[in-house]
Structure formats: structure tokens, C-alpha cells
Amino acid sequence: MSAQKQQPVKLLTAFGSPFAHRAEVALALKGVPYELVHEDLDNKSELLLRHNPINKMVPVLLHGDDDDRAVCESLVIVEYVDDAFNGPTILPSDPYDRATARFWAHFVENKLSKPFWLSFWTDGDVQKAFVKEARENLAVLEKQLDGKRFFGGDSLGFVDIAASALACWLDAMEAAFGVGLMGNGDDEFPALRRWVKEYASHEAVKKCAPDGDQLVAYFVANKDKYRAIAKGVLQ
Amino acid sequence: MMKRNLTTHHSATLSAMERQEEDEDRVKLFGFWSSPYVYKVEWALRIKGIQYDYIEENLENKSDQLLEYNPVHKKVPVLIYQGKPIAESEVILEFIDEAWKHHGDRILPEDPYDRAMARFWVRFGKDTLSPPIWKWFTTQGQEQEAAYAAAVEQLQILEKELDGKRFFAGEKMGLVDLSLGPFSYIIPIYEEITGVKLIKEEKLPSLLAWMDNFLNSSIVREHLPPMDKLKLRCQAIREAFLKNTN
Numbered sequence: 001m002s003a004q005k006q007q008p009v010k011l012l013t014a015f016g017s018p019f020a021h022r023a024e025v026a027l028a029l030k031g032v033p034y035e036l037v038h039e040d041l042d043n044k045s046e047l048l049l050r051h052n053p054i055n056k057m058v059p060v061l062l063h064g065d066d067d068d069r070a071v072c073e074s075l076v077i078v079e080y081v082d083d084a085f086n087g088p089t090i091l092p093s094d095p096y097d098r099a100t101a102r103f104w105a106h107f108v109e110n111k112l113s114k115p116f117w118l119s120f121w122t123d124g125d126v127q128k129a130f131v132k133e134a135r136e137n138l139a140v141l142e143k144q145l146d147g148k149r150f151f152g153g154d155s156l157g158f159v160d161i162a163a164s165a166l167a168c169w170l171d172a173m174e175a176a177f178g179v180g181l182m183g184n185g186d187d188e189f190p191a192l193r194r195w196v197k198e199y200a201s202h203e204a205v206k207k208c209a210p211d212g213d214q215l216v217a218y219f220v221a222n223k224d225k226y227r228a229i230a231k232g233v234l235q
Numbered sequence: 236m237m238k239r240n241l242t243t244h245h246s247a248t249l250s251a252m253e254r255q256e257e258d259e260d261r262v263k264l265f266g267f268w269s270s271p272y273v274y275k276v277e278w279a280l281r282i283k284g285i286q287y288d289y290i291e292e293n294l295e296n297k298s299d300q301l302l303e304y305n306p307v308h309k310k311v312p313v314l315i316y317q318g319k320p321i322a323e324s325e326v327i328l329e330f331i332d333e334a335w336k337h338h339g340d341r342i343l344p345e346d347p348y349d350r351a352m353a354r355f356w357v358r359f360g361k362d363t364l365s366p367p368i369w370k371w372f373t374t375q376g377q378e379q380e381a382a383y384a385a386a387v388e389q390l391q392i393l394e395k396e397l398d399g400k401r402f403f404a405g406e407k408m409g410l411v412d413l414s415l416g417p418f419s420y421i422i423p424i425y426e427e428i429t430g431v432k433l434i435k436e437e438k439l440p441s442l443l444a445w446m447d448n449f450l451n452s453s454i455v456r457e458h459l460p461p462m463d464k465l466k467l468r469c470q471a472i473r474e475a476f477l478k479n480t481n
Contacts, residue, residue, distance in 0.1 A: 069348045071348070071351045071355070073354070096321070103321070106325070
């Protein structure tokens, strides 16, 4: 039987999903060969429903000769990729530094994510409140970045991957929904702006980042769907 | 037996510098008596046999120290390790397992896939199971009935995962047990207050047994919140929520 690390890897993904992107970047960073399986989220495959019966969402990582290991939840997948394969480390090795990385990834997930997305998919006063909250949390991230190249320091790591939507989705969302989140002046969030460029130009990211124009087109075409999702979340 | 040291302690025989070094090296935990997140961390420290100083916070009047150590969330628990803070209970639990890898039992498994599964179930508990349980406890009428049904649905998923095991991690408790552990005493309190049973033997026998296993484990039974006080607090919370929606 082949060594675990060399067994095939499949990633169930869908265009436009920033969560699937996180998982893909992790694989690309580690240099793990993988097969992409594109899902139509309006018509989910039997493979997806079998391997993620609870949440029925992408990404799902399948590892093994018989897809016997299925890992769900983007950041769980990223940690799995870091644990299971050799290659550049995604999380640092020191326990305290790892805790710091996890803390900031949680911050992005739990404090930034919701106002970030809902800034684009709502309107009126509700939207104004989300924009305010998102910008406050972006300011916290700006401070945390503190002139470093990446959140992890010199190399792209866990927090950078967690925050990847800021780098790869923000422009498209601003264009598709006509909302300026990071502001227009270059003096606003200078560290984050620099980080966006660093992230987007990283070798591993270039391999799997979605095409900007295609992303805009996708969100313009699916505006109503995402506005409905926002309404659902707010109930 | 594990002891918490309330407030810091100084030894009269050490020099001032040694005292400061020793003080910085002492593990500290900022907490609140009713916070389930704090208890998860305390149980983890006990699994590892780590002595720590406990500082009880008044959440209505947070200390300068807490605000300095956790400026982003301003919440407990915060663990202080060699003078440096770590916040967020899930982050702290993984830290405790890694920083004291060779002390006591492992909290997370070794195998990467098993670790991923543990992390998945922790998220499930937090994102999918907790919200309907909380909603069930803080609402009434139709809204409560809908939340109850949703909670039972998620509990059935958990029941299937547990599948008669003593703990989610197997023979000994692990990350998922610690993470879900507070439910073992919180759900019975909620059931008492609402007068409705959420975890019924006929439907969720493994979970019912797990709650017992967890509460009676040597780690947990020696360190639980004061139940009468907690019940009063929960009652007040439910009343406040019901009042707000009327």
C-alpha cells in the first residue's frame, strides 16, 4: 500500500467559493498534487452529499485510494494539509506562535467574515452598520499586520490563507455590488493593501486564484441569490 | 488533588528578581465562575497536571489586566503563559496540548485525520449544535418548538458519531469531550427550567450515558461550577430574553 502522503487527493470545489480557495492554496503551498472536482451547488453531486452529509458544502478534501478520508471545513482542511503532508509549514512550529496564528484566523472567521460579506449583500442602514463593523475589524487586522510582509512574517501562512478573501475577492465584490469597503484613498489600510499585493503575487496563490473578471461576472449574475442568503442570515 | 491558587502568591524567601521571574513563569488564568469556556480550559490544565493561578473577573467591571491581555475581545478565558496571553478557548485547548505535549494525556489525537475529525466536531458543537439549544432555552411558543426540533436533529447526528463510545475520543476524554462537556450540566439545568426534556433515553442513549461519564470523570467531578447559583443565573437569563421579546 502506498504511503499515506502519496495517496491521491481530490478537492471538491465550486467557482467563487473563498472557502474552497483556502483549501486549494494550502495544497498548492505544500506542493501536494490534487484533482479538482467542480461542484454545481444548485445540483450537488452524490460524492459531495456522501462525504459532507452534515453541511453539504464545499470544500471537501478526499484523501486516500478509496477517498476514505474526507475532511470538511476549510480551516480544518488547511490544518490537515499542514499535518498530513511534508512541505513548507503553514502553521509555525512554536506552540505560542501557533496559538497566535489560530487566534487571528478565528478573528477573521468570527469577527470579520460576517460583516465583510454582508456589507455587500445588504442595503440601507443595515448595510451601513456592517460596513462600519467590517472597517473596524479591518483596522484591527491592519494593526496586527504592522508592516510585516505576511501575517505570519516572511512567509505565507495560516492567517494569510484564512484572510485570503480580502486579497482575492474584495475587488470583485466592490465592483459587482458597488460598495467600497477598504475606502478609496491609498492612505487607508496601507499595510493591508501591500499585503493584498504580496498575497496575490505569491506563486502558490497564482496557481489557484480565481480570475477577477470571471469573479465579478459570477457575483453580478448571482446578486439576488446572495442578497437572499444575507436575508436568511439576518433572521 | 488539583488546586487553584486564588490571586498570586509570593514566597518570602526568594529575591525580588527571582520572585518576578517565578511570577512570570506561573501559568495564570483569567476566568468567570459561570463561563463554560473557562471550565474547558481548567479541565484541560488538570488533564495535564498544570498548576495555575486563577483570577476571577467581574465581567461588569473588567480589570485593566484583562483588557490589556485581550484587547480584541475583552473576554475570558485568557491564559497567561510566560507572561504572554492566549485568548479563545479552542485556541487555548490546542495550545495546552502542544505546550505540555509530554505531560499527562494527549488532548488531541496524533493522527492528522483523527485531529481533523476532532476539530470538525468542535466546530459542529459551536456552529451547528449550540445555536438551536440556546434558542430553545431563550424563546417560547412556536419559535421554541422549532428550535427544539432543530436541536434534537443535531443531537441525533452527535449520537450517531458517539455510537456507544465512553467518550468522543474513545476510552479517555479528548478535545471534543472538553468542548461539548459543559452541555453535560447545562442541558439538565435548561431542562429543569423549561420543564422540557431535550435528551431522552429512547432517542439519545449514547449521549445520555456520555453526559454521565463526563460528569463523573475524575477530572470533571472535582471541578464544576456551583449548580444552584448557575441555575439561578440561567433562570434570570431566560426571563430577560422572554421579557425582551414581549
